[in-house]
Amino acid sequence: MELHKAGKDLFLVFIIFRAYTSVEMHILENMALGKHAFQSSTHHGSVADRAVDGTLSQDASDNSCFHTESETNAYWEVDLGEMVFINHVTIYTRSDLWGPYSERRLRDIELYIGPSRNEYTRYGFYEGVLPKGIIHTFNLTNTVFGQWVRITRSESVVEFFELCEVEVYGYPSAYRYILNKRRAGVHVLNIALSQSLSILHCALICYNTNVCYGATFHEDTRMCEYLTSVTGVEADDTSMLIPLG
Template sequence: MVKFVHLSPVVVVVLSIQYADTRNVALGKPAYQTDTYFDNVEYLSAERAVDGNTSADNSCSHTSSFDAVWSVDLGDIYQVSSVTIYNRNDQRARLQNVEVYLGVEKDGPYSLVGFHEGAVGASYTFTLPSYSQARYVNITRNPPYQQLTLCEVEVEGRKKGSTFAAYPMSKYQDNTPVVTHNNVRSPIGCAYACYSSPECRSTNYNAADLTCELLGTPLEEAEDASSEYTALKRIG
């Protein structure tokens, strides 16, 4: 059996604030889209989809390109229970084959958590798995169809606490990962990915190549540590 080494753990608090009830955590948050119709006019900007106005007439985001993405930064990591999108009154067929992606870091990784096949009516709610975690919510269509218009996007969520311990390691834990994420820029991002997976019990994080392996087994411990790698163990 391969042995693994660690130093005294440094506790990393991933999420510590708790809310009893869910709320629309997208309201008023910074929003972005691939481009904006009519040369970036304000009344068609991405922020129109998070202004609290579900009217299908005068408060909608609108892109110029067909292969477009709309995104909102929730400002913190939330446990997300649902995403509701509101369509415009006319040309509703444009909003079809909608995909919803969640991510905890701006540069990814992102997970596809919802898909609506065909045209959306006045509105549609994507009910998400109970373990879904996100700071960033992206909405797109597959395949693209005309411009992307969203009259409102509501993200129901709450903050939920969890604690991980980080251990510098001399080598990886020698176990087959449940999944491997690429381009994860910090151990905290790796911990978020673990927290979002019901199967994850520990991780391997390599800062050199920005990979995060989620493991379904507890962290193995030994002696003689270095800091070439970081392992994370869920402790609360």
């Protein structure tokens, strides 16, 4: 079950995971936005960071796409800055390609995720030519824990490589675990309970509450457990009050 919220600077998705008799909910955000990116080579100043600048134009004339030289093993990768849980990766292809060979640049696309730049595992593959001007999402079978994300092609492809944006949707590890409540200077999660009519109701309450970062719905008791985050402040075991109206 998903709830979507659109905004100018942030795209949030509530993903609800079933685990035994409870439902765990997290907020997804683009973890790659503004992070440091790299590529195998650079063609005419089209640097790797263009794919994580938040500009969703698929026209290269807007300086929104990265571009490598024509080469084998061309790649693009981003350092997310920390280990995070990754749910899916979305790529934006260039729409203004021309010529009979241009679209072949995006053939047999591979998605790799790893804890470091030297330790990747392949989690996604698009076989064949990825058409120009489309938005393609690699939906992961299971949430992947990693810090580095690489987009590349099969070794047999020798061509230019370019994409206009890469979005890595996930959530920080601090939002998944309840950390030490007595330790100052870290993300601290306080728990608040309230009765809810359904899983959807539980999600909607959290969605409409600015300080709510996640929730767990317990089907047996119909109770909703909310998580709030406090940064740099020592927890005092107080609870957050959320109206059910």
